[in-house]
Amino acid sequence: MNDLENKELKKTEIIVKLSYEPNWPTRIIFIRLIITIVSALIIFTDISEGTSFFRSLFIFCSSILFATIGISSFGWKQKLHNVIHFVLYMYITIAALGLFNLLQVMTVDGKGYVYFNPMGPMPLIHVSTNVLFYILVVVIILLSCIQYVNSYEPDVRNLEKEEAR
């Protein structure tokens, strides 16, 4: 009788079980982020004139790009990844231009400036390396934070096991 009464009432109960386990993907993202920012700081401090800055920038940005290019996702996440990849491609292009001596580095009072070769078509454009650094840091942190927030997916098999018990 009780079963019949319960069926008539048609109650629905939502039970959400959370289980905490050491979350290694999150820890790896944090460690990778710290290492990346520190290496970016090292690259962008004490910039000397020549191609060494562009060489290290090329290696750094291409390594980040190759590490993130395999991430396949859908919808908004994919669009955001595309934007971040575009920024990284831009940095690789800047570094490649520097390697071919089309872009050069100039230091004034300890501050670095990137400018086109005076013999080239756009000799008057100067971009501070600090601006390049800040944009790169924002892009890396955005990418890492989005990966961090979306790093956990509920394991359906565990729930099935619990139900079986």
Added chain:
Amino acid sequence: MFTLFIIIVSACYFGVVFGAIIKFKEKNVCTVSTILFSFILPFEHFFLFPKHYFKDKKNISLYKRIRIVLTTAELLPIIITGLAETLVMSGYTQVDEEKQPRVLEGIAKNQYDEIYGTLCPHCV
């Protein structure tokens, strides 16, 4: 250095907010209230809930406090996933859009209570 600090903090904040919005969008529960909630979420998760937790338990040492804060940072993806899953399930119960913010608050409080409950034996 101060500019770098500001840039890192603001980028982290917007990264978490965008990540949460993307998560809600993936689960098809992205409404105005969830978007507003994801803007408040970093403050709630990293400041308000640990603050309330430490107010109740004053005998915790500094080392354990640091451990709890670090563990809280690890728990954010689990909490967001739990929130999104619960919202998907509550969609079946046909909650009005006006009542949805209250439901969101209730779910968040319950989840934080449960999580801090599980934290207790391990960390404290």
